[in-house]
Amino acid sequence: MKNISNEFxxxxxxxxxIVGAAKTGTTALYYYLRENKEIFFPNEKEPxxxxxxFAKKEWQDENFNILTLxxxxxxxxxxxxxxxxxxxSTSYLRFPEWTIRSIEELYDNPKELxxxxxLRDPVKRAFSHYAMKxxxxxxxxxxxxxxxxxxxxxxxxxxxxYDYVGFSMxxxxxxxxLNYFDNVxxxxxxxxxxxxxxxxxxxxxxxxxxQYELEKAGExxxxxxxxxxxxxxxxxxxxxxxFIKTTLRKVMPxxxxxxxxxxxxxxxxxxxKITPHEYEEARKLFISDINSLSQLTKLDLTRWLS
Numbered sequence: 001m002k003n004i005s006n007e008f009x010x011x012x013x014x015x016x017x018i019v020g021a022a023k024t025g026t027t028a029l030y031y032y033l034r035e036n037k038e039i040f041f042p043n044e045k046e047p048x049x050x051x052x053x054f055a056k057k058e059w060q061d062e063n064f065n066i067l068t069l070x071x072x073x074x075x076x077x078x079x080x081x082x083x084x085x086x087x088x089s090t091s092y093l094r095f096p097e098w099t100i101r102s103i104e105e106l107y108d109n110p111k112e113l114x115x116x117x118x119l120r121d122p123v124k125r126a127f128s129h130y131a132m133k134x135x136x137x138x139x140x141x142x143x144x145x146x147x148x149x150x151x152x153x154x155x156x157x158x159x160x161x162y163d164y165v166g167f168s169m170x171x172x173x174x175x176x177x178l179n180y181f182d183n184v185x186x187x188x189x190x191x192x193x194x195x196x197x198x199x200x201x202x203x204x205x206x207x208x209x210x211q212y213e214l215e216k217a218g219e220x221x222x223x224x225x226x227x228x229x230x231x232x233x234x235x236x237x238x239x240x241x242x243f244i245k246t247t248l249r250k251v252m253p254x255x256x257x258x259x260x261x262x263x264x265x266x267x268x269x270x271x272x273k274i275t276p277h278e279y280e281e282a283r284k285l286f287i288s289d290i291n292s293l294s295q296l297t298k299l300d301l302t303r304w305l306s
Contacts, residue, residue, distance in 0.1 A: 009073035012040075012081045013106060016114035016207055017050075019177065020093030022167050023128040024120040024189045030088045031216060032200045038209040040083040042075035047087065050102035051095040058158050069106075084209050093117060094160070094167055096176035115181045116203060119293075120189035121304045122168035122286040123279055129164050131272040143278050147285065165285060171292040178296070186297060 018026050027045065034041045047066040052059060066072050076085055092099040103110045120128075130146055133139035145151065147165055155162035177184050185206045192199045201211040274282075287305065294301040 011073040011076040012079050012085050014085045014087040016086045018088035018116045020090035022090035023125050024118040025192050040085045046089045048089045048091045050099040051091040054098040059160050093173050096173050111182050114183040116185050118187045123282045126164040126168045127274045169289050171289045
């Protein structure tokens with residue numbers, strides 16, 4: 001892998017990263033912060049540049065990821081921009097070693113980069129992740145079968161996004177960021193959901209930008225689900241793999257695609273719900289990790305254990 005620190009492009013590198021976790025509200029936070037006139041976000045959410053540069057070839061689909069500094073630099077304003085620049089990719093929390101390695105190569109003072117982490121009840125996060133795959137026609141197994149370690153291992157030979165469990169094992173991932181970076185803000189999904197304006201403005205304080213009134217507070221983004229009666233055909237057209245989707249991906253910025261999918265999805269979907277049995281069985285996988293995370297962060301995570 002070519003070292004990126006010796007390459008020069010005229011762009012302002014991100015001042016902060018929203019690193020994850022996936023399915024915790026990072027898309028909502030991305031859109032909320034884009035409303036602030038002092039903040040710049042690229043149109044591409046999830047470029048995955050810092051992490052997937054070091055991934056195996058099967059995970060480096062260039063239709064979804066930006067893997068070269070040349071292409072990454074084109075997402076951002078010029079170096080002399082006065083805006084506070086952000087970027088959001090949820091693979092960064094899942095793969096902290098790769099992400100930090102890339103950041104060390106690109107930044108003169110990497111520890112000063114500000115990091116935002118959003119965490120959610122790991123079972124609910126995993127189920128939301130699973131429901132998104134069901135929505136997109138990419139998941140046919142039951143939730144509990146999809147959490148089986150052998151199933152995950154086999155699937156991840158080709159596609160790491162099937163690691164529903166790994167994305168919810170926060171302790172080691174969060175620890176890596178807290179140990180390396182000087183400025184890390186952790187947000188709990190439940191708090192963000194209950195008070196989106198208040199939490200977003202706490203983030204603004206963290207970033208040293210002005211607070212503001214949200215226009216889209218409470219709006220759902222990128223939710224999973226199954227089609228309501230009579231909408232199966234539209235659901236399949238929008239969410240399942242197709243030539244039309246592949247073509248649009250090449251000409252339409254991801255922020256626009258995500259916004260359209262969210263709007264249409266909210267209209268035609270009903271929620272896919274986890275059963276009490278599924279929740280209790282899945283929770284057993286995460287109890288030790290939750291306890292370790294709570295000790296590390298001093299956060300009260302008892303709600304995730306009850």
